[in-house]
Amino acid sequence: MLDIIKNVTNPTAHLSHLTIKDYILWFTKHGSIESEFYGRENYSNKIVYLKSFDTERIKPELKIGNEVYTNDYYEKIPFGHVFPPECYKQHDLTGKQADLQDQGKDVDKIDLICKRVYLSNETGKQKPDVPFQIVFYIEGDEAKRSYNKMLIPKGRVAKLHYDQYTVESRYGLWACKDFIPVVNITSWIETRGIKSRFHAFINCDKFELTANRSTIDNTPSDIISSVKERTKEIYREIIQKSDEYKEIERLIEEEEKQRQLEEDKKEFAKRIKNLSKLKKCVYKNITLFEPKTEAEVYGLIMRLMAVNPDLFDFEILDYRTDKGIDFLVRKKSDPPELPSYKYVELKHILRGSFNHCFMYLHKVICFKIEDGLNRVKGIDGIRIITSSTDRGETKFYLTPESPSPDQDNIEIIVLETFLREKLKLEFT
Numbered sequence: 028m029l030d031i032i033k034n035v036t037n038p039t040a041h042l043s044h045l046t047i048k049d050y051i052l053w054f055t056k057h058g059s060i061e062s063e064f065y066g067r068e069n070y071s072n073k074i075v076y077l078k079s080f081d082t083e084r085i086k087p088e089l090k091i092g093n094e095v096y097t098n099d100y101y102e103k104i105p106f107g108h109v110f111p112p113e114c115y116k117q118h119d120l121t122g123k124q125a126d127l128q129d130q131g132k133d134v135d136k137i138d139l140i141c142k143r144v145y146l147s148n149e150t151g152k153q154k155p156d157v158p159f160q161i162v163f164y165i166e167g168d169e170a171k172r173s174y175n176k177m178l179i180p181k182g183r184v185a186k187l188h189y190d191q192y193t194v195e196s197r198y199g200l201w202a203c204k205d206f207i208p209v210v211n212i213t214s215w216i217e218t219r220g221i222k223s224r225f226h227a228f229i230n231c232d233k234f235e236l237t238a239n240r241s242t243i244d245n246t247p248s249d250i251i252s253s254v255k256e257r258t259k260e261i262y263r264e265i266i267q268k269s270d271e272y273k274e275i276e277r278l279i280e281e282e283e284k285q286r287q288l289e290e291d292k293k294e295f296a297k298r299i300k301n302l303s304k305l306k307k308c309v310y311k312n313i314t315l316f317e318p319k320t321e322a323e324v325y326g327l328i329m330r331l332m333a334v335n336p337d338l339f340d341f342e343i344l345d346y347r348t349d350k351g352i353d354f355l356v357r358k359k360s361d362p363p364e365l366p367s368y369k370y371v372e373l374k375h376i377l378r379g380s381f382n383h384c385f386m387y388l389h390k391v392i393c394f395k396i397e398d399g400l401n402r403v404k405g406i407d408g409i410r411i412i413t414s415s416t417d418r419g420e421t422k423f424y425l426t427p428e429s430p431s432p433d434q435d436n437i438e439i440i441v442l443e444t445f446l447r448e449k450l451k452l453e454f455t
Contacts (some may be wrong), residue, residue: 062107151253
């Protein structure tokens with residue numbers, strides 16, 4: 028408990044009723060998993076009466092629930108780690124979901140499921156002299172919140188208490204000694220993204236703890252390996268094949284599809300609404316939209332080249348987005364038997380940095396240049412210059428600040444200007 032309150036400016040905040048109760052139920056003998064194996068009825072006379080400096084204040088806030096208080100505001104805490112009542116059949120899940128919806132809570136069925144899928148006394152893989160116990164529950168997040176007031180509420184809600192934590196930071200698979208949780212070992216098993224729905228413990232008295240009782244690292248490696256291998260075998264051959272596990276996977280897939288459908292619906296409505304705001308123009312009976320991203324610049328170039336193949340002086344041979352430069356091109360003026368391959372770099376807006384050398388670069392194509400930009404940070408120390416042709420068309424170039432005979436200026440095709448001056452196209 029001292030680890031919780033050291034190095035804090037307000038230690039009493041970490042000695043609240045809820046924090047102490049949480050510690051008792053997770054990291055002391057009174058809250059151990061022992062009763063799961065030997066029957067809770069055998070521990071019914073073991074009760075902790077808890078009262079902290081804020082117990083009386085928070086009692087109404089908790090709305091009592093499963094808590095039982097004495098007249099003096101001591102909470103009676105029975106022996107044993109808390110697991111919620113089992114709820115896993117479709118009928119039960121549907122009923123509970125409907126009750127919560129009546130209370131204004133939007134809860135998925137997957138969040139309500141709770142089932143103990145495995146409880147057993149085991150021995151280490153090929154080590155019968157290493158006994159251990161394992162209990163494995165599958166629980167939805169709302170099932171956890173029904174009994175654990177220290178979990179941060181669903182959604183963007185501020186913490187109610189100093190030491191509240193997320194589901195992901197607490198739940199999973201824990202290693203225990205003397206039936207008391209020591210360290211989270213969820214990494215022992217392949218959880219495929221649903222580890223936070225596990226509420227599971229392995230108890231082994233052969234585990235050797237460090238001095239501060241925070242890890243099992245002092246345990247001989249052969250013991251760790253034997254317990255770990257048997258655990259993985261149980262998980263793979265029994266738990267993952269259980270009806271409850273399969274139901275969770277089915278519900279996750281079903282709700283993911285529903286979530287994706289809702290997101291697609293919102294995005295579809297948003298894009299329909301934004302249609303009227305899109306700037307566009309018509310070129311040779313083709314509607315062109317003003318690009319908002321580099322990918323849309325690529326799309327604009329492809330449409331332009333489809334209706335006017337002679338618009339640019341290069342032919343695109345390859346397009347890559349996973350490497351540094353986008354187009355591999357061939358100059359149209361080169362003889363087919365002696366092609367000169369070059370790169371063309373795409374940008375949506377050319378800003379004040381450029382991390383490519385001039386050696387292989389033919390052109391830069393962007394929709395526009397950042398306002399006020401004349402110098403560009405880059406490996407060649409470059410700047411932007413402009414000039415005009417006899418036909419009044421503006422040309423843009425990247426040029427080294429220290430010119431060299433070995434480095435040519437690199438033309439920048441600024442599509443906004445290029446289309447306006449060459450094709451008389453304006454996006455409106």
